[in-house]
Amino acid sequence: MDRHEIEGYEVLDRDVRPVGNGAHVLVPKRWIGADVKVVRISEPDADSGE
Template structure:
């Protein structure tokens, strides 16, 4: 696992949910218009068909 250091103001931990042909992470409405960065913190499921 790589280690990354990111400066920011707030952190939330969410689970990515499937939607259509992609996936979403829902964040607080107050974050609308904010710039965010997403970091995957778990291994990918290699048994997945995608």
């Protein structure tokens, strides 16, 4: 696992949900228009699709 340091305003701990051929992470509406970064912190489940 790599280690990264990111400066920002808020941190959320959310689950990734399947949507169509991809996946989504929901964030608050007030984040619309903001730049965000998503960091995967665990391996995907073996039965989660791909």
